[in-house]
Ligand SMILES: [Fe+2]
């Protein structure tokens with residue numbers, strides 16, 4: 001049987017890992033969006049990417065400050081080589097695939113997972129997530145609106161092919177993230193999540209996203 005102190009220690013360590021991971025992902029997104037600015041298809045897309053770069057920088061600052069207060073070991077969980085491979089993946093994508101992989105998976109499903117932790121989190125962590133999660137809603141809305149715009153500009157056949165390919169793209173990004181070999185589900189459990197319920201919420205969200213794009 002676990003003693004309460006051990007449980008508190010387990011919670012703090014798992015939450016610390018989730019915070020480090022969230023911060024690394026935000027930093028990654030900031031860099032990926034910054035690189036894309038020059039290749040954005042129009043002024044609206046460029047403005048959205050630029051706003052997001054600023055937002056993600058703010059998230060990284062908020063999380064770093066909170067991690068220091070919370071006493072989290074800031075050592076990166078995703079190593080430099082794996083990060084570079086992720087960058088290489090995103091760099092070679094065209095605009096539509098970039099939007100799909102970044103906004104449907106990393107932003108939408110990623111923040112959905114973080115949202116699930118909020119009610120279980122200690123007050124300080126919850127407060128540290130408030131502004132970032134609010135901004136993530138804007139980022140997801142931006143990505144979806146750009147994706148809609150790109151799909152509408154296609155002829156019916158390309159549009160259908162693109163929509164049909166989305167579930168496989170989502171799976172491929174998930175598989176790429178799984179290859180990072182981080183015990184993320186254990187950390188979710190150690191902070192009190194029911195991982196089966198979490199999986200169900202993510203499946204539902206994924207379904208909603210795919211349906212909303214086809215509409
Ligand atoms: Fe963020």
Ligand SMILES: [Fe+2]
Pocket residue numbers: 029056107135136139
């Ligand atoms: Fe974001």
